[in-house]
Amino acid sequence: MQQKINTYIINLAKRTDRKAHILGQFKHRPEFNVQLVKAILHENGALGLWQTVVHIIRDLVPQEDDYILICEDDHQFTDAYHKEILFNEIANAQKKGADVLLGGVSWFADALQIKDxxxxxxxxxxTQFLIVFQGFYTKLLEAESIPGYTADQIIYERSENKFLIYPFISTQKEFGYSDATIKNNKEGYVTEIFETSDIVLSHIVKVAEYYR
Known part of the structure; x- marks a missing residue:
């Protein structure tokens, strides 16, 4: 198990407010080896984000790393975050042959509880907090961008082995605008969809506990 996680934070140079926020999130968290990555500008913000993810995997990641963390600059840690939980679930996900491990999601289609x-x-x-495992590096580099698709859509289309930490250790901070997803500009929308996903997962946990 790696002692430090090489962490690549995607940030548009003009978004100094987001830069200050995200650096504050990782301050005093020595388990992360943080590197700011200048986001690739594109008239389609979602495509620029995907191109930046590819750039990170292709040009910046030491290929011997078992896994890395890619963060968007609106990531924020929840009260559920603890270093021990993160490293434990990374290990559990690795044992399951994971391609990616998510810190929190705003929406999901299907979910199955594997462990607590x-x-x-x-x-x-x-994709504001995305652990990418070594075995998935090549698949990501081979993935072609699909018109109208976002980075998360491309990832889930390429993988069957996607895992999620719950309770969420990461959500997205609302800045009142989004450079990648227009509908996220609506005030309160991002918070609402994360809360909705959290509620659904909590119900799944309660049902499982009842039948156990």
Whole structure:
């Protein structure tokens, strides 16, 4: 198990408010080796985000790393975050042959509880806190961008092995605008969809506990 997680934070140079926010999130968290990555500008913000993810995997990641963390600059840690939980679920996900491990999602299609703090998910939205495992590097580099698709859609189309930490250790901070997803500009929308996903997963947990 890696002692530090190489962490790549995607940030548009003009978004100094987001830069200040995200650096504050990782301050005093020595388990992360943080590197800011200048986001690739594109008239389609979602495509620019995907191109930046590919750039990170292709050009910046040491290929011997078992896994890395890619963060968007609106990521924020929840009260559920603890270093021990993160490393434990990384290990659990690795044992399951995970391609990616998510810190929190704003939407998902299907989910199955694997362990107390680990779910398998199918389709999902939100890549603000994305652990990518070594075995998935090549598949991501080979993935072609699909018109109208976002980074999360491309990822879930390429993988069957997607896992999610629950309770969420990451959500997205609302800045009142989004450079990648226009509908996220609506005030309160991002918070609402994360809360809705959290409620659905909590119901799944309660049902499982009842039948156990």
């Amino acid at each position: 703090n680990l779910f398998w998910v199918d389709k999902f939205n939100a």
